[in-house]
Amino acid sequence: MASEIPIARPGLTAQALAGQVDLHCHSTASDGILSPAALVSRAKSAGVTLLALTDHDTVAGVAEAREEACRHGVSLLPGIELTARWGRRVVHVVGLNVDCEATALKRAILERDGLRHTRALQIAERLEKRGFAGAYEGARALAGPGVIGRPHFARWMVEEGHVTDTAKAFKRYLGAGKIGDVAVPWPEVGDTVDSIRASRGAAVLAHPLKYGLTRTRLQALLVDFQRAGGDAVEVVCGQQNPVQTREILSLVERVAALSGQDGRPGSPLLASLGSDFHQPDQPWRALGCVRLPAGVEPVWNLWQTGAIQVQ
Template sequence: MASTAPEKTPAARPWLTAEALAGQIDLHCHSSASDGILSPAALVSRAKSSGVTLLALTDHDTVAGIAEAREEADRQGLALMPGIELTARWGRRVVHIVGLNVDCEATALQSAIAVRDDLRQARAVQIAERLEKRGFSGAYEGASALANGAVIGRPHFARWMVDAGHVSDTAKAFKRYLGAGKIGDVIVPWPELAETLASIRASGGASVLAHPLKYGLTRTRLQALLTDFKRAGGDAVELVCGQQNPVQTREIQSLVARVDAASGVDGNVERPLLASLGSDFHQPDQSWRALGSVRLPAGVEPVWGLWRGQGTDR
């Protein structure tokens, strides 16, 4: 079975302070470096004003916003954890893996990002070609302008379609053209789950299965995903993601407990899957995933327990 221990550990963790851990924690959000609306600096400022004390910037398949976010976090007095959300493949399903406390310069992480950059660029070209054939002229140029140097994603196409007057909002863009089974749903051969977790581990980070309830899986299939995730070296599960019904949170806890029990945790054979949380913030007008709006339930072991006692105070 794959080890869950990070192979490389960054020397300093200035974000890991008692004050930061005692406050409001948000370990999943996006800036304009990927498909978010706010710049990394503006996002950090908004997090600070929302009461967040520890924030992880986890842009899709990039760490390009970390430096700007760190500079603003230092200015604001907010603890920032470097992170990323890597796209991966589990069978025929696309899943997202959050990497926390990663070394942004690590060769393994940079290689993983480069692979996904190429895949995303090829997908963007295909999406644009399909939209052009449906009469949406200028799709690639429009999405590229909105991406503003970031790798183009479907949300950029959705925003362009709104700006161009083709649809009234981004939800309709996905429902009609970009969502599953639509013309903009281009199949991408993303790196496999185990490979993705290995990249994060080799970069000194911890792997978190993001928003497990958003994959549309039956509970049996979700348990299978959790099992494979743990066997591949996964560290934690996003127990709470944005506004979430407490019943749903308990369902995830129950599935995680089953996976832990089946893998011998009760006999102290290996560490249980830990708990993470995040708003999955993308833009200010989405109240259901506002920065700082998430809380872990009592009695769970948080993912930051991996590094407790190993930080450096500012």
């Protein structure tokens, strides 16, 4: 059951929407390369005026990012990208404008901390058996105080000369079906949406095209997400083919129509976007590289602003 707690309104100004908007990016608090401060500075240089820091399963970088955003005149939404489960599929739900001190969010983060720690130990054990000694210590050092994930193991393997780049690390050892692909009992999508809503945030289904679902299955995911109380979907994530964007928008419209037909609860899904920035040498997901197509209702309409008023 979706939380009845209303979404917070940060009072965005017209200036916040004067430049580029990027509502999905990562720092060293999770698996990004740049510190939260350096990320904000880079976003400013790219013309971003509204930014959400959405590290994986943590809000540890938000305070540093907020301080830097104030110095640069960038409007920052505190965010998070929570790992969740839809059936047997791992999906991600972005929380925008969350209350970082909310009990529900702290509980959700703590649960995932435990799951990530257990997974990291299991990945390291499997890699050790394949002859990669010191895998956990290496990945832990790269993660620093941030949450540890498979990208840290991939970067360690590159630094140690086991593979030439992180893509090969995933292809050979860490990707789906490989020895480093450890199944994790992540919380379900509905529970994840509840955690975000109880933290006064907006729940956004992240990068729907990355799950490898058929059109039918993707529509089913969108239906379940909307009925669980989800607020929006990333119709654009990084640089993508316009045909793909139209496909997502078509599915969102179909889900809205189905909701009206069967009388099930849930509001139409709004449109969100983000670069999914992790590091500077990936131009296809550079900060501020994305735009919403014309004619969609953006997720920031949930918040009262000087430029767009809530209808």
